[in-house]
Amino acid sequence: MNGSIARVLLLGRKREYPFSDDEISQARQISSQLAIALANSLSVEKLNNLAKGTVEALARTVDAKSKWTSGHSERVSALGGRIARAMGLSEEKVETVIRGGLLHDIGKIAIPLAILDKPEKLTDAEYGDIKNHPAIGAQILEPIKAYQDILPLVLQHHERYDGSGYPSGLKGEEIDIRARIMALADVWDALVSDRPYRHGWVAERARKLIINETGTHFDPQVATTFLALLSEEMGLEEPTSERKTSSTGAI
Numbered sequence: 001m002n003g004s005i006a007r008v009l010l011l012g013r014k015r016e017y018p019f020s021d022d023e024i025s026q027a028r029q030i031s032s033q034l035a036i037a038l039a040n041s042l043s044v045e046k047l048n049n050l051a052k053g054t055v056e057a058l059a060r061t062v063d064a065k066s067k068w069t070s071g072h073s074e075r076v077s078a079l080g081g082r083i084a085r086a087m088g089l090s091e092e093k094v095e096t097v098i099r100g101g102l103l104h105d106i107g108k109i110a111i112p113l114a115i116l117d118k119p120e121k122l123t124d125a126e127y128g129d130i131k132n133h134p135a136i137g138a139q140i141l142e143p144i145k146a147y148q149d150i151l152p153l154v155l156q157h158h159e160r161y162d163g164s165g166y167p168s169g170l171k172g173e174e175i176d177i178r179a180r181i182m183a184l185a186d187v188w189d190a191l192v193s194d195r196p197y198r199h200g201w202v203a204e205r206a207r208k209l210i211i212n213e214t215g216t217h218f219d220p221q222v223a224t225t226f227l228a229l230l231s232e233e234m235g236l237e238e239p240t241s242e243r244k245t246s247s248t249g250a251i
């Protein structure tokens with residue numbers, strides 16, 4: 001490739017007689033076809049790596065805005081991917097959950113840091129600003145054709161299963177399943193991480209909140225899958241459900 005040797009193809013046969021001119025020309029054709037295929041696959045791999053790196057860089061741009069959210073998007077992406085896979089979603093969908101997780105909060109780029117990092121309770125106007133970040137995120141990504149498939153995740157990750165979320169108040173299966181997964185992964189990571197207004201919760205306390213808000217904030221199927229994964233990880237018994245509502249602090 002480009003005058004250099006990338007691979008060597010060895011052809012032989014058991015019986016000892018020379019290759020005919022025809023066979024040699026066939027072997028040349030095979031090796032040049034293989035060289036072209038190899039060059040193409042390396043270009044595709046390079047492009048894929050570039051696209052993957054770009055998404056990760058964008059995610060880090062969002063998280064770097066505030067010290068409180070460092071690594072949040074990458075953790076939400078990884079957890080969302082695990083839940084999606086455990087729920088049996090196709091690999092293609094799992095991959096969009098992973099990419100969507102990285103970019104779900106990209107709209108926060110447009111929200112002032114003074115609001116994002118405010119330790120006190122937000123005013124209604126400030127909360128109104130925050131609520132714009134899913135739509136802003138979708139607007140930012142909209143011109144990129146390759147990201148069309150993750151727009152619903154970005155736009156709907158603050159919708160709640162009972163219809164009380166934002167920006168559209170979608171309910172149940174009106175919410176893209178990948179956004180329902182993202183909602184749980186997002187809240188979980190927000191709960192167990194430190195925030196300007198509180199310390200990160202211990203896993204057991206966060207787990208209780210997820211159980212309490214199953215069926216209201218969270219899709220029961222998503223929550224059940226997540227809790228099973230968590231039990232496996234923590235070596236816990238499967239939880240029994242009890243219900244009450246409370247604020248999660250995930251914005």
Ligand SMILES: [Fe+2]
Nearest residue numbers: 104105157251
């Ligand atoms: Fe968000």
